[in-house]
Structure formats: C-alpha cells, structure tokens
Amino acid sequence: MAAEAATGNERRATGDGGPVDPNRWALLTIDVQNDFVRADGPGTIAGTEALLPAMARAAAGFRTAGLPVFHLVRLYLPDGSNAERCRRASIAAGLRLVCPGSDGSQLHPTLAPPGGGVRLDERALLAGATQRVGPREWVLFKPRWGGFYATRLADELRALGVGTVAVVGANFPNCPRTTVYEASERDFDVVVVADAISRIYPRGLAECRDIGARVLDTGELLEALAALTGTAATAWPGG
Template identity: 35%
Template sequence: MKANPTRAALILIDMENGFVEPEGGHCIRFAKSTVPACVRAVETAREKGIPVFFVKRIYRADGSDVELTRYAGWVAGNRACGPASTGPNSAQAPEGLRPQPGDYTIIKPRWSAFFQTELDLILRRLGIRTVILAGTTTPNCVRTTCYDAIALEYNTVVLTDCCSSQTEEIQRVNLEDMGRAGAILMDSAAFTAFGPDTVPDTSAAIRAAMAGEAIAPEPFTQGPDGVFWPDLW
C-alpha cells in the first residue's frame, strides 16, 4: 500500500449510469458534465496515495430495499441501479470511474455513505482524518455524507466541480450550506496541490487544547475564498 501522508480519503458517491446518463431512471441533470473532473480527482488521489472509495447504490431485484420516496417509480417500471439493469439504467460506472486494485467499494442502502455501511470502520482502520467528497447528488447523498462526516469528526472537503445537482441554483445553495456547516470547499484544480498540511486537523487541535497542550483557538475567520477556516495554532 502506498504511503498516505495526507491521512485523507477520496469518497466518490453514486457515479453510475442510472444517475449519470440522460436516459437513466435517476438521472441528475449536471452529473455527466462532472465526469472528467471526477476522473481527474480519482487519478490525483491514486497518485498521492490517497485511498479511493467508490460508494454505490445497487437495489435488490425485488425492490425491498428501495427508498420510500422512490418505491412508486420502481413499481412503475423504473429499475435504475438494480442488479439486472443494463445500459443507461445500470449501476455500471462511467469509464475512468471504476475501481482498480487497491480501491474500495461500498454499497450504501440510503443517502449517506456512512448510513449502515462499513465506511467509518475502514476509514478509522486506515487512520483517515480527512474525507474528500465527490459525486452526485449534491443536495442528497453528498450533503448527507458531508454532515455525517462532520458529526463523526472527520475534516471534510467537498470538491465543488466534482459534484452535481439538477439545477445550478440547487448546487450553489447546497455548497454554501455545507461550507457554513464546516466543510472546506475546493475544486479539482486545487486538489492537485493537496498535501498533508492543506486541511487543518481541527478535531486533533481541539483534543490537544483540552489536554492542556495548546492555547484554545480564536473564533473562525473567513478566508479570501469565502470559506470559514479555524484559526489554528
């Protein structure tokens, strides 16, 4: 396993044909346009030794695990991301976004990548402190994963051009809300320069402060990019 000095992991959510292709039953309007940026992010992560997690949705053939809000569509004939679905309705990922040896695949039953999955266990076993989120859709699966990651005290990054929504306005306001909640927003170009010191380990700093090893930080301040960063010491 390649060394990972960043202690980060890239989590790519629901980038599969049923969500990405225009003919897919769960198509997200802007998802396909983000594929090139997502591919660059995955390649960057592998080059840096950052583990890549492909988080997918694959429904059972009988629909017994389909969300309440999607079940009517399932019964009506939309079998997107089912085990027997093919073509644009399948759970197959676009070219360049498929797992390679050393990558991880997580099947999630609901929006968040952490909900009733082994993701948190594996991240902690790997010593991960920062999660970098990409995929679709921004207001649902990316956002719920973001909030769960923050609640679990991971430093959380969202790659803004690697996630997608049905409209530009939905994309904008959800990114802003995640930023207000404590996520760090950056694009895939900035991610190419990602290193061990790019993201402050806020949780570790708080633990150190509580142990009397450092002076408590000043309140968060807004940086030139509009993101609120903690004044760490």
C-alpha cells in the same frame, strides 16, 4: 516561497493550519453509476456527465498519491424493498434503476479503476461487504442517501487512519450533502469538491462551510494533495 505556499494549501484544506498527515486523506465518490450519469439512463441526473472529467482528475490524483478511494453505490432490488421510501413504489411498479447485475448499476467507465474489467459484486455488496477494486480502492453499497448510514465506511476509514475525506459525485441535494454531514458528525474533516459534484449551488456550499467543511475546486484539491504528499500535480493525469 514554496514552503509558504504549502502551508497556505494545508490551511485552506484543513481549516486550522495545523500539521497534516497526507496518509489521512481519502476520496469518496457518490453514485457515479451509469444509470445516474448517462443521458439515456432511467435515473439520469442533469449535469453529472459534464462533470466526469473533474471527478476523474480527482480520482487520478488520489490514486497517484497512493491515497484511498471509496466508491459508494446504490443497488435497488426489483421489488423496491431496499430503496428509500419515496422510490419504492416506482421501482416495485417496474422502474429498473441501478438494478443489481445490470450495466446501469456499474461504475461509469470514466471513474472506474484503471485497467477496466471491474464489475460490482452485487451479492457481496448487498450483504455489507467491501469490494476491493484496486490497490487502495474499494466499493461499498449504501442503502440510503448518506454513505455512512448502515455501512462499514467509518470503520474502514478509521482502520486506514483516515481523518479527512474529499467528496465528489451525484447529486448534491441528496447523497453528497448527506454524506458531508454524516462525515462531520463522525469527526472527519471534510473537503467538498465543488466542481465535481452535480446540482450544487451557492447556499448549499455556504451551509457546508458553516459546519466546518472546506470547499475547493478540483485544481485546488490537486494542489493541496501535491503540497501534502510532495507529488507534483502536473504529473497526474489531467493535472
């Protein structure tokens, strides 16, 4: 029965029922930064703070399983020159949103790597470098909505042998959805973690399924990882 349950989880997570290599999974967190999460942040996204526990559970599961975690972040220069076109004017006019070096630009503590004390190296990130913040955990700056646009993400994932990415973060209509489509375009299998992405809605999830993405909640994700890696989900924080 355990073997049958594991096979079912593999099929649910990958869609084809074929062999699954647990080392080929990675977690992508999208824009889980103080300015977007905190209720008093200048760019707060409604509903994101309430989903932090689910995001943290997903990250803890990947860390415990020894699987890669990539945090994708934004860093808007004060003149707005590296912001999306629709936001340049407001930032240039004085809106300080995820400004490099600010507290608001940092990863929210709930999702930050264990041990604390990690601050973003904005100079390196803005130059396109990958910042390592844990044993198998990194941060990348993304200059537009999607995590793959003009970044090293695809190369970093392929160098690690990753074939499946799970996506959590903020906020679905913009960056997570774009990242899902970009991942699919690059032939990665995609898992959308529905209860760990803010502003998600049924039609969007249906459209993700239509391009082959799998939609799981955090509990199902942890069960799938447990089946693939042999790690007991109950051993993971919050599991």
